[in-house]
Amino acid sequence: xxxxxLFDAPGPKTRVRHRIYTVVFLLLVVGALYWMYRKFDxxxxxxxxxWERLTxxxxxxxxxKAFVGTVKAAALSILFALVVxxxxxxxxxxxxxxxxIPCVAIVEFFRAVPLLLLIIFLFVFIQQxxxxxxxxxxxxxxxxGLTLYNGAVLAEVFRAGINAVPRGQSEAAYAIGMRKTQxxxxxLTPQAVKFMLPAIISQCVVALKDTSLGFACSYTPExxxxxxxxxxxxxxxxxxxxxxxxxxxxxxxxxxxxAFYLERRLARRGRGSxxxxxxxxxxxxxx
Amino acid sequence: MxxxxxxxxxxxxxxxxxxxxxxxxGVMALVVGAVLAAMRVSPVGLARAxxxxxxxxxxxxxxxxxxxxxxxxxxxxxxxxxxxxxDHELLKFDFxxxxxxxxxxxxxxxxxxxxxxxxINSIPLGQAEAARxxxxxxxxxxxxxxxxxxxxxxxxxxxxxxxxxxKNSSIALGVGVAEATFRMRTLTNNYAADLYVIFIGFxxxxxxxxxxxxxxxxxxxxxxxxxx
Numbered sequence: 001x002x003x004x005x006l007f008d009a010p011g012p013k014t015r016v017r018h019r020i021y022t023v024v025f026l027l028l029v030v031g032a033l034y035w036m037y038r039k040f041d042x043x044x045x046x047x048x049x050x051w052e053r054l055t056x057x058x059x060x061x062x063x064x065k066a067f068v069g070t071v072k073a074a075a076l077s078i079l080f081a082l083v084v085x086x087x088x089x090x091x092x093x094x095x096x097x098x099x100x101i102p103c104v105a106i107v108e109f110f111r112a113v114p115l116l117l118l119i120i121f122l123f124v125f126i127q128q129x130x131x132x133x134x135x136x137x138x139x140x141x142x143x144x145g146l147t148l149y150n151g152a153v154l155a156e157v158f159r160a161g162i163n164a165v166p167r168g169q170s171e172a173a174y175a176i177g178m179r180k181t182q183x184x185x186x187x188l189t190p191q192a193v194k195f196m197l198p199a200i201i202s203q204c205v206v207a208l209k210d211t212s213l214g215f216a217c218s219y220t221p222e223x224x225x226x227x228x229x230x231x232x233x234x235x236x237x238x239x240x241x242x243x244x245x246x247x248x249x250x251x252x253x254x255x256x257x258x259a260f261y262l263e264r265r266l267a268r269r270g271r272g273s274x275x276x277x278x279x280x281x282x283x284x285x286x287x
Numbered sequence: 288m289x290x291x292x293x294x295x296x297x298x299x300x301x302x303x304x305x306x307x308x309x310x311x312x313g314v315m316a317l318v319v320g321a322v323l324a325a326m327r328v329s330p331v332g333l334a335r336a337x338x339x340x341x342x343x344x345x346x347x348x349x350x351x352x353x354x355x356x357x358x359x360x361x362x363x364x365x366x367x368x369x370x371x372x373x374d375h376e377l378l379k380f381d382f383x384x385x386x387x388x389x390x391x392x393x394x395x396x397x398x399x400x401x402x403x404x405x406x407i408n409s410i411p412l413g414q415a416e417a418a419r420x421x422x423x424x425x426x427x428x429x430x431x432x433x434x435x436x437x438x439x440x441x442x443x444x445x446x447x448x449x450x451x452x453x454k455n456s457s458i459a460l461g462v463g464v465a466e467a468t469f470r471m472r473t474l475t476n477n478y479a480a481d482l483y484v485i486f487i488g489f490x491x492x493x494x495x496x497x498x499x500x501x502x503x504x505x506x507x508x509x510x511x512x513x514x515x
Binding site for chain 2: 115
């Protein structure tokens with residue numbers, strides 16, 4: 001039994017009570033699952049006609065294309081966001097006020113605006129000012145929006161990571177005569193990266209989920225839009241989107257497993273780094 | 288500015304719709320999140336497991352997918368309630384509003400749960416042990432030592448979750464709810480020349496809600512500050 005601030009180690013009577021609670025919970029869960037099964041069954045969601053189509057060749061091809069489209073948009077966005085985030089973080093840590101203040105404003109603005117609003121704006125903006133075909137335009141709007149938003153979040157992650165490096169490090173570097181740029185590139189950034197890796201991967205999960213907002217600029221192929229098309233053909237939104245959700249969960253689980261592995265490796269290197277990583281994590285927005 | 292002054296009649300209703308979504312989903316998220324957090328820190332293993340699975344599933348699924356399941360998938364099961372509290376347009380809640388708001392509430396609940404749980408976990412075990420050793424009962428330990436400290440620790444992450452929820456409320460547009468971002472999109476089609484004004488205007492609306500939540504959080508944090 002793990003000890004907790006909320007309750008004491010259970011004695012024999014309490015253990016019996018806990019066992020009763022477990023049984024009650026089990027009954028509730030089984031009851032809820034059975035109710036759901038009945039509902040699904042009554043609505044004909046388990047009929048072969050739905051599943052034949054969902055496991056068919058056409059749907060498979062569509063989903064593969066959509067998978068590639070989703071991963072492409074997410075990967076491009078994270079790549080650009082890392083660059084934008086790094087530049088903004090360095091700008092925000094600058095000693096010159098005329099660099100620092102615009103960077104703060106940019107970061108705060110893009111963190112506060114709903115991503116969907118930003119994507120719609122960019123889509124119309126590109127439409128008005130450039131002559132791309134519709135799909136290129138949609139890709140630019142989606143990747144642009146994701147880059148600006150994630151870049152602003154990552155800027156905060158980088159800044160927190162660089163600030164988490166003990167002060168003695170930069171002081172020592174200055175003391176042996178390094179310049180500001182040298183301190184940043186040779187001393188602070190390499191050490192900060194290990195604090196930031198788990199937070200960066202968490203942000204990758206967010207970016208991957210947010211590619212679904214491509215619907216606002218009709219970006220295709222993409223998992224959610226493909227799901228809609230598939231659902232319209234065979235008429236089961238429920239089953240199709242449970243499958244889509246499962247794909248997203250599987251994809252994100254791989255990323256989360258990577259983050260977990262990195263976090264464990266960091267934790268092994270002493271408590272200091274784990275705490276610093278936690279501090280960096282705190283600037284990530286929930287959701 | 289014409290886009291706003293000429294169309295105020297059709298703009299203010301979507302803005303109120305967004306406020307409705309934020310309010311209802313926010314209350315839902317706090318209540319469901321508290322129940323989930325209680326499950327995740329409870330001594331009953333099965334309750335902990337259910338809470339963990341819920342949070343893991345929701346965190347790894349896009350909100351839009353959850354909203355689509357709620358708005359287009361659930362009616363397949365023959366469930367499609369609507370609520371009407373009065374004659375006014377804003378007091379009528381169609382099924383898409385209800386499902387989108389519920390999806391947003393249950394989605395945010397996972398993040399509220401994590402905030403509450405990490406707040407409770409942030410309290411060192413020694414605090415409870417010290418309280419017991421000076422003779423406090425279990426109830427007193429919770430009331431005077433554990434919960435006050437936990438409350439202070441959870442304010443910033445819960446505010447962060449609610450801010451994210453406010454921004455996420457725009458995704459309700461994806462299932463056809465006529466909220467603020469929906470109106471912004473139609474306006475940009477009709478007033479192409481005013482694109483910047485429209486974008487900044489609606490962004491300011493969301494920023495105002497965000498600022499309100501952040502300000503309340505800062506006030507509460509200052510009021511319940513504990514010296515450690």
